[in-house]
Amino acid sequence: MIIKSIKLTNFRNHSHYSLECQDETSLILGKNGCGKTSVLEAIYILTRGKSFRATDPEIIKRGTDFYRIELSYSNGETIAATYDGKVKTFITLDKKSKRLPSKNKYPIILFLPSDLNLISHAPGRRRDYFDLIFSQLDETYSTSLTKYKKALRQRNEILKSDRLIKESLFSWNIILARLGTYITSTREQYITKINSLLENTYHSIANNTDTIQIIYHSEVKNLTEQTYLNQLEQNYQKDSYLGHTTFGIHRDDYLFEFNTNPADGSASRGETRSIILALKFIEAKLIEEILHQKPLILLDDVFSELDDSRRRCLVENFKNHQVILTSVEDIE
Ligand SMILES: Nc1ncnc2c1ncn2[C@@H]1O[C@H](COP(=O)(O)OP(=O)(O)O)[C@@H](O)[C@H]1O
Protein backbone atom coordinates (compact mmCIF):
# COMPACT_ATOMS: atom_id res chain seq x y z
CA MET A 1 0.00 0.00 0.00
CA ILE A 2 1.31 3.42 -0.97
CA ILE A 3 0.45 6.62 0.86
CA LYS A 4 -0.56 9.40 -1.52
CA SER A 5 -1.08 12.27 0.86
CA ILE A 6 -1.42 13.32 4.46
CA LYS A 7 -3.38 16.27 5.82
CA LEU A 8 -3.21 17.73 9.32
CA THR A 9 -5.50 20.22 11.07
CA ASN A 10 -4.65 21.61 14.53
CA PHE A 11 -2.09 18.88 15.00
CA ARG A 12 0.87 19.97 17.20
CA ASN A 13 2.15 23.27 15.75
CA HIS A 14 0.36 22.75 12.41
CA SER A 15 -2.92 24.64 11.86
CA HIS A 16 -3.21 23.31 8.34
CA TYR A 17 -0.60 21.17 6.67
CA SER A 18 -0.65 18.83 3.73
CA LEU A 19 1.96 16.71 2.04
CA GLU A 20 1.73 14.90 -1.29
CA CYS A 21 3.90 11.78 -0.99
CA GLN A 22 6.07 10.20 -3.65
CA ASP A 23 5.73 6.48 -4.36
CA GLU A 24 9.37 5.98 -3.39
CA THR A 25 11.02 8.62 -1.25
CA SER A 26 9.52 11.79 0.23
CA LEU A 27 11.70 14.25 2.08
CA ILE A 28 10.36 16.63 4.73
CA LEU A 29 12.92 19.35 5.19
CA GLY A 30 12.82 22.14 7.76
CA LYS A 31 14.32 23.85 10.76
CA ASN A 32 14.23 22.32 14.22
CA GLY A 33 10.80 22.71 15.77
CA CYS A 34 8.98 23.31 12.48
CA GLY A 35 6.90 20.16 12.94
CA LYS A 36 8.64 17.43 10.92
CA THR A 37 8.42 14.66 13.51
CA SER A 38 4.76 15.61 14.03
CA VAL A 39 4.00 14.69 10.41
CA LEU A 40 5.49 11.23 10.96
CA GLU A 41 3.55 11.04 14.22
CA ALA A 42 0.27 11.65 12.37
CA ILE A 43 1.09 8.97 9.79
CA TYR A 44 1.92 6.60 12.66
CA ILE A 45 -1.41 7.26 14.40
CA LEU A 46 -3.32 6.50 11.20
CA THR A 47 -1.40 3.29 10.52
CA ARG A 48 -0.76 1.94 14.05
CA GLY A 49 -3.59 3.49 16.10
CA LYS A 50 -1.67 5.69 18.52
CA SER A 51 1.29 8.02 18.75
CA PHE A 52 4.81 6.78 19.43
CA ARG A 53 5.54 9.71 21.73
CA ALA A 54 2.48 11.22 23.39
CA THR A 55 -1.18 11.02 24.30
CA ASP A 56 -3.90 12.84 22.35
CA PRO A 57 -4.42 15.78 24.76
CA GLU A 58 -0.75 16.75 24.28
CA ILE A 59 -1.13 16.63 20.52
CA ILE A 60 -4.03 19.04 19.94
CA LYS A 61 -2.63 22.38 18.84
CA ARG A 62 -2.49 24.59 21.91
CA GLY A 63 -5.34 27.08 21.98
CA THR A 64 -7.63 24.90 19.84
CA ASP A 65 -10.04 22.16 20.89
CA PHE A 66 -9.75 19.40 18.31
CA TYR A 67 -7.41 17.84 15.77
CA ARG A 68 -8.09 16.06 12.52
CA ILE A 69 -5.64 14.04 10.43
CA GLU A 70 -6.24 12.23 7.17
CA LEU A 71 -4.29 9.77 5.01
CA SER A 72 -5.09 8.92 1.40
CA TYR A 73 -3.77 5.74 -0.17
CA SER A 74 -2.96 5.16 -3.82
CA ASN A 75 -5.87 2.71 -4.18
CA GLY A 76 -8.30 5.52 -3.35
CA GLU A 77 -8.92 4.50 0.27
CA THR A 78 -8.78 7.14 2.96
CA ILE A 79 -8.66 7.06 6.73
CA ALA A 80 -9.08 9.97 9.07
CA ALA A 81 -8.85 10.43 12.82
CA THR A 82 -10.35 13.18 14.92
CA TYR A 83 -9.88 13.98 18.58
CA ASP A 84 -12.14 16.51 20.32
CA GLY A 85 -10.38 16.62 23.68
CA LYS A 86 -12.31 13.62 24.94
CA VAL A 87 -12.96 11.10 22.21
CA LYS A 88 -10.77 9.89 19.39
CA THR A 89 -12.61 8.64 16.33
CA PHE A 90 -11.23 6.80 13.31
CA ILE A 91 -13.27 7.38 10.19
CA THR A 92 -13.17 5.23 7.07
CA LEU A 93 -15.56 5.33 4.14
CA ASP A 94 -17.92 2.80 5.68
CA LYS A 95 -17.65 3.28 9.42
CA LYS A 96 -16.52 5.16 12.52
CA SER A 97 -14.73 3.50 15.41
CA LYS A 98 -12.86 4.35 18.58
CA ARG A 99 -9.89 2.22 17.60
CA LEU A 100 -8.05 1.88 14.35
CA PRO A 101 -9.74 -1.11 12.64
CA SER A 102 -7.34 -4.06 12.15
CA LYS A 103 -7.83 -3.93 8.40
CA ASN A 104 -6.50 -0.37 8.42
CA LYS A 105 -3.42 -1.26 10.46
CA TYR A 106 -0.34 -1.05 8.38
CA PRO A 107 3.21 -2.12 9.30
CA ILE A 108 5.73 0.63 9.92
CA ILE A 109 9.44 0.71 10.44
CA LEU A 110 10.00 3.82 12.51
CA PHE A 111 13.58 4.96 12.94
CA LEU A 112 14.10 7.69 15.55
CA PRO A 113 17.45 9.21 16.54
CA SER A 114 16.90 7.90 20.09
CA ASP A 115 16.85 4.32 18.71
CA LEU A 116 20.56 4.71 18.11
CA ASN A 117 21.01 4.62 21.89
CA LEU A 118 18.92 1.48 22.35
CA ILE A 119 21.87 -0.58 23.58
CA SER A 120 22.64 1.78 26.47
CA HIS A 121 19.06 2.75 27.32
CA ALA A 122 17.35 1.67 30.55
CA PRO A 123 15.78 -1.84 30.37
CA GLY A 124 12.24 -0.40 30.17
CA ARG A 125 13.04 1.41 26.93
CA ARG A 126 14.46 -1.80 25.42
CA ARG A 127 11.40 -3.77 26.52
CA ASP A 128 9.12 -1.18 24.91
CA TYR A 129 11.19 -1.26 21.75
CA PHE A 130 10.97 -5.03 21.32
CA ASP A 131 7.33 -5.08 22.45
CA LEU A 132 6.50 -2.75 19.57
CA ILE A 133 8.28 -5.02 17.08
CA PHE A 134 6.63 -8.19 18.36
CA SER A 135 3.20 -6.55 18.66
CA GLN A 136 3.37 -5.50 15.06
CA LEU A 137 4.24 -9.03 13.97
CA ASP A 138 1.75 -10.77 16.19
CA GLU A 139 -1.74 -9.55 17.13
CA THR A 140 -2.06 -12.19 19.89
CA TYR A 141 1.16 -10.93 21.48
CA SER A 142 -0.17 -7.39 21.30
CA THR A 143 -3.49 -8.15 23.00
CA SER A 144 -1.86 -10.44 25.60
CA LEU A 145 0.60 -7.71 26.52
CA THR A 146 -2.17 -5.13 26.91
CA LYS A 147 -4.11 -7.51 29.15
CA TYR A 148 -0.98 -8.34 31.16
CA LYS A 149 -0.24 -4.65 31.77
CA LYS A 150 -3.80 -4.04 32.89
CA ALA A 151 -3.76 -7.02 35.28
CA LEU A 152 -0.38 -5.88 36.65
CA ARG A 153 -1.78 -2.40 37.34
CA GLN A 154 -4.75 -3.92 39.18
CA ARG A 155 -2.52 -6.21 41.26
CA ASN A 156 -0.25 -3.30 42.16
CA GLU A 157 -3.26 -1.18 43.13
CA ILE A 158 -4.34 -3.91 45.55
CA LEU A 159 -0.79 -4.24 46.93
CA LYS A 160 -0.75 -0.52 47.66
CA SER A 161 -4.14 -0.41 49.36
CA ASP A 162 -4.43 -0.16 53.15
CA ARG A 163 -6.73 -3.12 53.64
CA LEU A 164 -4.82 -5.73 51.71
CA ILE A 165 -6.27 -9.23 51.73
CA LYS A 166 -4.04 -11.92 50.28
CA GLU A 167 -6.92 -13.77 48.62
CA SER A 168 -7.88 -10.74 46.56
CA LEU A 169 -4.65 -11.16 44.59
CA PHE A 170 -5.37 -14.70 43.54
CA SER A 171 -7.40 -14.05 40.38
CA TRP A 172 -4.79 -11.54 39.18
CA ASN A 173 -1.98 -14.01 39.90
CA ILE A 174 -3.67 -16.54 37.66
CA ILE A 175 -4.03 -14.06 34.81
CA LEU A 176 -0.42 -12.85 35.18
CA ALA A 177 0.94 -16.41 35.23
CA ARG A 178 -1.05 -17.43 32.16
CA LEU A 179 -0.21 -14.36 30.08
CA GLY A 180 3.34 -14.12 31.46
CA THR A 181 4.31 -17.64 30.36
CA TYR A 182 2.90 -16.99 26.90
CA ILE A 183 4.69 -13.62 26.60
CA THR A 184 8.08 -14.93 27.74
CA SER A 185 8.02 -17.87 25.32
CA THR A 186 6.95 -15.58 22.45
CA ARG A 187 9.73 -13.11 23.27
CA GLU A 188 12.23 -15.94 23.30
CA GLN A 189 11.04 -17.26 19.91
CA TYR A 190 11.27 -13.87 18.21
CA ILE A 191 14.69 -13.12 19.68
CA THR A 192 15.94 -16.50 18.43
CA LYS A 193 14.59 -15.59 14.99
CA ILE A 194 16.25 -12.15 15.08
CA ASN A 195 19.54 -13.70 16.23
CA SER A 196 19.49 -16.13 13.31
CA LEU A 197 19.62 -13.11 10.95
CA LEU A 198 21.60 -10.63 13.03
CA GLU A 199 25.21 -11.53 12.33
CA ASN A 200 24.85 -11.81 8.56
CA THR A 201 22.86 -8.61 8.36
CA TYR A 202 25.42 -6.83 10.55
CA HIS A 203 28.28 -8.08 8.35
CA SER A 204 26.52 -6.79 5.25
CA ILE A 205 26.68 -3.31 6.81
CA ALA A 206 29.98 -3.42 8.69
CA ASN A 207 31.89 -5.81 6.43
CA ASN A 208 33.94 -7.56 9.12
CA THR A 209 33.82 -10.69 11.28
CA ASP A 210 32.53 -9.34 14.61
CA THR A 211 30.14 -11.60 16.47
CA ILE A 212 26.89 -10.20 17.77
CA GLN A 213 23.81 -11.54 19.46
CA ILE A 214 20.91 -10.44 21.63
CA ILE A 215 20.48 -12.26 24.92
CA TYR A 216 16.92 -12.39 26.16
CA HIS A 217 17.25 -12.01 29.89
CA SER A 218 14.28 -13.09 31.99
CA GLU A 219 13.81 -14.65 35.39
CA VAL A 220 10.58 -16.25 34.20
CA LYS A 221 12.06 -17.91 31.12
CA ASN A 222 11.00 -21.55 30.65
CA LEU A 223 8.77 -21.61 33.73
CA THR A 224 5.54 -23.55 33.67
CA GLU A 225 2.37 -21.61 34.38
CA GLN A 226 2.14 -23.39 37.76
CA THR A 227 5.70 -22.48 38.82
CA TYR A 228 5.09 -18.90 37.69
CA LEU A 229 1.92 -18.81 39.79
CA ASN A 230 3.69 -20.34 42.82
CA GLN A 231 6.39 -17.72 42.63
CA LEU A 232 3.82 -14.90 42.60
CA GLU A 233 2.15 -16.46 45.64
CA GLN A 234 5.45 -16.89 47.47
CA ASN A 235 6.36 -13.27 46.87
CA TYR A 236 3.25 -12.06 48.65
CA GLN A 237 5.00 -10.56 51.68
CA LYS A 238 7.78 -8.91 49.76
CA ASP A 239 5.35 -7.48 47.22
CA SER A 240 3.02 -6.15 49.90
CA TYR A 241 5.89 -4.39 51.68
CA LEU A 242 7.15 -2.86 48.46
CA GLY A 243 3.71 -2.10 47.03
CA HIS A 244 4.37 -3.60 43.61
CA THR A 245 4.85 -6.90 41.81
CA THR A 246 8.51 -7.92 41.92
CA PHE A 247 8.32 -10.97 39.69
CA GLY A 248 7.32 -11.29 36.05
CA ILE A 249 7.92 -10.44 32.41
CA HIS A 250 7.67 -6.70 33.15
CA ARG A 251 11.24 -7.01 34.50
CA ASP A 252 12.75 -8.68 31.41
CA ASP A 253 15.65 -7.20 29.51
CA TYR A 254 17.49 -7.69 26.22
CA LEU A 255 21.27 -7.51 26.35
CA PHE A 256 23.39 -6.99 23.27
CA GLU A 257 26.58 -9.01 23.16
CA PHE A 258 29.38 -7.88 20.88
CA ASN A 259 32.39 -10.20 20.38
CA THR A 260 31.21 -12.05 23.52
CA ASN A 261 31.28 -8.87 25.67
CA PRO A 262 28.35 -6.65 26.60
CA ALA A 263 27.98 -4.30 23.63
CA ASP A 264 27.20 -1.43 25.99
CA GLY A 265 30.71 -0.33 26.80
CA SER A 266 32.59 -2.44 24.27
CA ALA A 267 31.05 -1.60 20.87
CA SER A 268 32.11 1.74 19.39
CA ARG A 269 29.64 4.44 18.35
CA GLY A 270 29.91 3.33 14.72
CA GLU A 271 29.52 -0.34 15.57
CA THR A 272 26.47 0.45 17.70
CA ARG A 273 24.92 2.32 14.78
CA SER A 274 25.53 -0.66 12.49
CA ILE A 275 23.88 -2.99 15.02
CA ILE A 276 20.75 -0.80 15.16
CA LEU A 277 20.67 -0.49 11.40
CA ALA A 278 20.86 -4.30 11.17
CA LEU A 279 17.98 -4.55 13.62
CA LYS A 280 15.82 -2.23 11.47
CA PHE A 281 16.58 -4.27 8.34
CA ILE A 282 15.61 -7.46 10.17
CA GLU A 283 12.36 -5.87 11.42
CA ALA A 284 11.42 -5.12 7.81
CA LYS A 285 12.38 -8.61 6.70
CA LEU A 286 10.29 -10.27 9.42
CA ILE A 287 7.28 -8.11 8.54
CA GLU A 288 7.51 -9.20 4.91
CA GLU A 289 8.05 -12.84 5.87
CA ILE A 290 5.36 -13.09 8.53
CA LEU A 291 2.73 -10.53 7.48
CA HIS A 292 3.41 -10.68 3.73
CA GLN A 293 3.33 -6.90 3.60
CA LYS A 294 5.94 -4.31 2.80
CA PRO A 295 6.32 -1.89 5.71
CA LEU A 296 6.30 1.85 5.24
CA ILE A 297 9.64 3.30 6.35
CA LEU A 298 9.61 6.47 8.48
CA LEU A 299 13.08 7.89 9.09
CA ASP A 300 13.13 10.77 11.53
CA ASP A 301 16.28 12.83 11.28
CA VAL A 302 18.56 9.80 11.25
CA PHE A 303 20.58 10.66 8.14
CA SER A 304 22.49 13.34 10.01
CA GLU A 305 23.45 10.72 12.60
CA LEU A 306 24.94 8.30 10.08
CA ASP A 307 28.12 8.41 8.02
CA ASP A 308 28.15 8.05 4.24
CA SER A 309 28.52 4.29 4.07
CA ARG A 310 25.73 3.63 6.57
CA ARG A 311 23.47 6.10 4.75
CA ARG A 312 24.11 4.22 1.52
CA CYS A 313 23.25 0.94 3.25
CA LEU A 314 20.00 2.41 4.52
CA VAL A 315 19.00 3.71 1.09
CA GLU A 316 20.02 0.47 -0.64
CA ASN A 317 18.18 -1.74 1.83
CA PHE A 318 14.91 0.20 1.65
CA LYS A 319 15.03 1.06 -2.05
CA ASN A 320 11.94 -1.05 -2.81
CA HIS A 321 9.87 0.50 -0.01
CA GLN A 322 8.00 3.73 0.34
CA VAL A 323 10.21 5.90 2.55
CA ILE A 324 9.23 9.17 4.24
CA LEU A 325 12.12 10.94 5.89
CA THR A 326 12.76 14.15 7.71
CA SER A 327 15.92 16.18 7.84
CA VAL A 328 17.01 19.45 9.37
CA GLU A 329 17.54 22.17 6.82
CA ASP A 330 21.20 22.95 6.26
CA ILE A 331 20.88 26.69 6.77
CA GLU A 332 21.38 28.20 10.20
N1 LIG B 1 0.18 20.59 21.29
C1 LIG B 1 0.98 21.46 20.68
N2 LIG B 1 0.52 22.65 20.23
C2 LIG B 1 1.32 23.54 19.60
N3 LIG B 1 2.62 23.33 19.39
C3 LIG B 1 3.15 22.16 19.81
C4 LIG B 1 2.36 21.17 20.47
N4 LIG B 1 3.14 20.12 20.77
C5 LIG B 1 4.37 20.43 20.33
N5 LIG B 1 4.38 21.65 19.76
C6 LIG B 1 5.51 22.35 19.12
O1 LIG B 1 5.55 21.88 17.80
C7 LIG B 1 6.85 22.01 17.28
C8 LIG B 1 7.11 20.85 16.35
O2 LIG B 1 7.59 19.74 16.99
P1 LIG B 1 8.30 18.58 16.14
O3 LIG B 1 7.35 17.97 15.20
O4 LIG B 1 8.95 17.70 17.12
O5 LIG B 1 9.36 19.45 15.29
P2 LIG B 1 10.64 18.96 14.45
O6 LIG B 1 10.59 17.51 14.32
O7 LIG B 1 10.53 19.67 13.14
O8 LIG B 1 11.84 19.46 15.23
C9 LIG B 1 7.75 22.18 18.47
O9 LIG B 1 8.27 23.47 18.45
C10 LIG B 1 6.86 21.99 19.67
O10 LIG B 1 7.19 22.85 20.72
Ligand SMILES: [Mg+2]
Ligand atom coordinates in the same frame (compact mmCIF):
# COMPACT_ATOMS: atom_id res chain seq x y z
MG1 LIG C 1 11.98 16.11 15.05
